[in-house]
Every structure is written in C-alpha cells, then in structure tokens.
Amino acid sequence: MYTENIIRSLEDLIHDVRQAGGRAYESKRDADRTFTRVREGEEGTLDGYETVSDGLVDASEALYEASDDLGNIEERLKKIIEDIKMEELSHKVQSK
Numbered sequence: 001m002y003t004e005n006i007i008r009s010l011e012d013l014i015h016d017v018r019q020a021g022g023r024a025y026e027s028k029r030d031a032d033r034t035f036t037r038v039r040e041g042e043e044g045t046l047d048g049y050e051t052v053s054d055g056l057v058d059a060s061e062a063l064y065e066a067s068d069d070l071g072n073i074e075e076r077l078k079k080i081i082e083d084i085k086m087e088e089l090s091h092k093v094q095s096k
Contacts, residue, residue: 002087009080013073020069027062031055 034055038048 006080006084009076009083013076013080016069016076017073020066020073023062023069024066027059027066030062031059034058 034051038051
C-alpha cells in the first residue's frame with residue numbers, strides 16, 4: 001500500500017513538471033513573438049519600445065510563476081523523501 005502511494009505521488013509530480021515545462025515553453029514563445037513584432041515594423045518607434053516593455057513585464061511575471069512552480073515541486077519532493085524516511089524508520093522499529 002505504501003509503495004503505491006509513493007508511486008502515485010511521483011506520477012502526480014511528473015504531471016506537474018510537464019505542465020510547468022509547458023508553461024515555460026509558452027512563455028518563451030510569447031517572448032519570441034514580442035521580439036518578432038518589434039523587428040517586423042515597430043523597431044525604433046515608441047510603439048516598439050512599449051511592446052518590448054510590455055513583453056519584459058510579461059516575461060518577468062512568467063519567470064516568477066516558474067520559480068513558484070519549481071518551489072512547489074521542491075516541497076513535494078521533500079515531502080516524498082520525508083515519507084520514505086518515516087516508513088524506513090517504522091520498519092526498523094517494527095523489526096526490533
């Protein structure tokens with residue numbers, strides 16, 4: 001039973017890592033589109049600077065969210081490790 005819980009937790013974590021990676025990839029694509037728009041006609045104009053400024057704000061927010069995602073993943077990994085250690089200790093106590 002315990003092993004099944006660990007496996008389920010790891011599978012959930014893998015899913016969350018994939019989602020975080022997908023969000024990071026989309027954020028990169030958004031940044032690429034911003035720079036493409038500037039290169040295609042707004043370069044050196046006030047609109048171009050505003051586009052870049054808006055893109056940098058969006059990128060900053062995306063990086064903050066990515067950092068938050070990674071922090072959550074780290075906490076979940078620590079919890080899994082703690083659970084494994086507790087199970088190991090329980091087995092040692094039971095075997096004495």
